[in-house]
Amino acid sequence: MAFHTIIVPPDTEQINHAAALLSAGEVVGIPTETVYGLAADAYNPDAIKKIFLAKGRPQDNPLIVHIDSLDMLPELVLSIPDTAKRLAEKFWPGPLTMIFPKSERVPMETTGNLNTVAVRMPSHPIARQIIHACGFPLAAPSANLSGSPSPTTAEHVLNDMNGRIPLIINGGECEIGVESTVISVSEDRVRVLRPGGITVSMLRTCVENVEIDNGVLHMIANDVKVSSPGMKYKHYAPKAKVIILDGSRQAFADYVNNHSPSNVQDTYALLFDGEENLVSIPALSYGAVHDGLSQAHGLFASLRKLDELNAKLVYARCPEKDGVGLAVYNRLLRAAGFDVITLDKTNAPSENKKEE
Ligand code: AMP
Ligand code: MG
Numbered sequence: 001m002a003f004h005t006i007i008v009p010p011d012t013e014q015i016n017h018a019a020a021l022l023s024a025g026e027v028v029g030i031p032t033e034t035v036y037g038l039a040a041d042a043y044n045p046d047a048i049k050k051i052f053l054a055k056g057r058p059q060d061n062p063l064i065v066h067i068d069s070l071d072m073l074p075e076l077v078l079s080i081p082d083t084a085k086r087l088a089e090k091f092w093p094g095p096l097t098m099i100f101p102k103s104e105r106v107p108m109e110t111t112g113n114l115n116t117v118a119v120r121m122p123s124h125p126i127a128r129q130i131i132h133a134c135g136f137p138l139a140a141p142s143a144n145l146s147g148s149p150s151p152t153t154a155e156h157v158l159n160d161m162n163g164r165i166p167l168i169i170n171g172g173e174c175e176i177g178v179e180s181t182v183i184s185v186s187e188d189r190v191r192v193l194r195p196g197g198i199t200v201s202m203l204r205t206c207v208e209n210v211e212i213d214n215g216v217l218h219m220i221a222n223d224v225k226v227s228s229p230g231m232k233y234k235h236y237a238p239k240a241k242v243i244i245l246d247g248s249r250q251a252f253a254d255y256v257n258n259h260s261p262s263n264v265q266d267t268y269a270l271l272f273d274g275e276e277n278l279v280s281i282p283a284l285s286y287g288a289v290h291d292g293l294s295q296a297h298g299l300f301a302s303l304r305k306l307d308e309l310n311a312k313l314v315y316a317r318c319p320e321k322d323g324v325g326l327a328v329y330n331r332l333l334r335a336a337g338f339d340v341i342t343l344d345k346t347n348a349p350s351e352n353k354k355e356e
């Protein structure tokens with residue numbers, strides 16, 4: 001699979017070229033409003049296998065299938081609960097993925113051997129044009145190497161996929177920056193399996209009973225069967241060891257300034273805009289304080305930047321754990337391997353405890 005990978009602009013000619021490659025069973029990097037996706041024909045098992053190969057993704061980690069109109073849904077699924085119809089009406093196109101019982105038409109390769117299929121209708125105009133030009137749904141996981149931070153620019157995709165895929169369509173920076181909210185839906189309730197741009201309170205405007213799965217904020221033991229297989233994998237991680245410091249701005253600064261190892265060059269603080277001068281080590285911001293959307297937008301690019309800087313240890317400021325902040329915290333927890341230090345009010349950290 002040694003390709004000469006090129007990044008091209010999203011003009012009509014290149015969109016048609018992408019559609020031709022996808023129709024021929026190839027894999028193409030495409031922009032979406034969440035993160036860049038590694039797309040292939042959801043109905044073609046050989047094309048799907050190429051996605052897993054390019055990413056180095058475990059075979060049992062299912063893919064999300066992307067559609068550009070509701071007309072594509074019935075062929076993918078066995079049934080559509082009324083709740084899902086209401087949610088689709090309100091939040092599609094957009095960063096919401098719903099899980100349905102899958103039809104015979106969807107190969108097991110796409111769903112990681114599950115009898116369910118995850119479906120989303122992206123809002124990104126280029127993603128929609130590509131799906132439309134194909135005329136079939138596209139399975140597309142995030143376009144990073146398995147385990148790495150998700151890509152939010154075409155250059156990030158090239159970094160991970162150079163030589164592995166023929167084409168990347170450049171749609172600029174992704175607006176949201178973290179992956180979609182994934183939910184399972186039944187007639188009377190919704191369960192959030194992965195938080196994202198569609199928040200719990202947004203879902204509650206449509207469905208009264210919204211639960212958050214235990215795996216969103218807690219480490220899942222390897223032998224436990226999970227409702228969303230992606231939750232059990234190490235994810236989004238830069239090469240550095242990341243430790244989340246949960247506490248106030250001042251407590252964060254005091255902890256970092258008192259605990260920086262002597263080789264400070266390799267230790268970085270990952271914090272919010274305007275806080276760089278509070279710490280005595282090199283620092284990088286991932287967004288504005290109290291602004292989950294801005295943090296979501298910046299998080300993965302900052303994690304990739306830390307790799308470029310050769311960071312070995314990173315102390316990260318903890319996001320707020322509600323709204324889009326819940327999605328940011330969920331990703332940062334996985335980047336940190338669940339390593340969180342809680343800084344208490346008197347500024348004495350509690351034992352270095354894994355959030356389990
Ligand atoms: P990614 O494509 O990298 O954003 O990952 C997609 C994630 O969606 C997977 O890791 C799963 O956690 C989740 N997912 C996809 N399909 C299903 C499904 N059929 N049932 C439960 N979770 C799913
Ligand atoms: Mg992913």
